[in-house]
Amino acid sequence: MGRFDGKVAVITGGANGIGYEIAKLLLAQGAKQVYSLDITTGAELDGFKQLHVDITNRDEVRSAAEQMNAESGRIDILINNAGITKDRLMTKLEEADWEQVMKVNLSGAFHVTQAILPAMIEQNSGSIINISSVVGVYGNIGQSNYxxxxxxxxxxxxxWAKEFTRKGAAIRTNAVAPGYVNTEMIQSVPEHILDDLKAKNPLKRLAEPIEIANAVAFLASDESSYVNGHVLSVDGGMRI
Structure with a gap:
């Protein structure tokens, strides 16, 4: 028996990086179907359906939700993972860069969750995981928007942890706050800055995507059935 036998999951930004690693892990542990909502596509996997969806567009999101419900009949897991960066110091931050990051990272999670929530309410269960960041907890120079x-x-x-359970539904909402992860997003960071980040971390390295995926899988699984409204830091202890 797999950890996610018969489960249907939706991941935003699932075509690469952390999202793709989560998709692989859920499928390896028995998920019936994993959907990716993304504007790009990644490598194919059995049971992995990639839908070209701009999550900043509510109509596209609603159409995708209808399609997934019609195909699978249920949605058990939602992972709001999609995110972009447009880093600038506050004095140089353009409004367009502020708005774009807001639309993808925050409004996108709102659109997708609102579209998928009715299916979870109907089945009286679900696990929602928001991918936050250590930057969302402690801040970072040059990343006001992010x-x-x-x-x-x-x-x-x-x-959501309070609202979605208020009528007794077992719809849990949690978050994972990664530190710096070895993905394409961080490859644009100069090497000397990465070396400094590693040196300041107690574990002296960046996280690997699978390490974030493992944390997400725990919160998505029945093993965390009494965990609700929790932010799980996966940062190597960088803030202790």
Whole structure:
């Protein structure tokens, strides 16, 4: 028996990086179907369906939700993972860069969750995991827009954990707050800065995507059935 036998999962930004690693792990542990909502596509996997969806567009999101419900009949797991960065110091941050990061990282999670929630309410169960960041907890120079969205996801996590269970439904909402992860997003960071980040971390390295995926899988699984409204830091202890 697999950990996720018969389960249907939806991952935003599932085409690469952390999202793709989560998809692989859920499928390896028995998930019946994993959907990716993304504007790009990644490598194919058995049981992995990639839908071209702009999560900033509510109509596209609603159409995708209808399609997934019609095909699978249920949605057990939602992982709001999609995120972008447009880093600038506050004095140089353009409004367009502020708005784009807000739309993808925060409004996108709102759109997708609102579209998928009715299916979870109908089946009286579900696990929602928001991918936040250590930056959303502690802030970071040059990342006002990104930090605001990741802090916003934590606020949504706490709110949804209360709201979605208020009538007795077993719809849990939690968040994972990774530190710096060895993905394509961080490859644009100069090597000397990465070396400094590693040196300041107690474990002296970046996280690997599978390490974030393992944390997400725990919160998505029945093993965490009494965990609700929690933000799980996976940062190597960088803030202790």
């Amino acid at each position: 930090a605001a969205t990741k802090a916003g996801l934590i606020g949504l996590t706490y709110t």
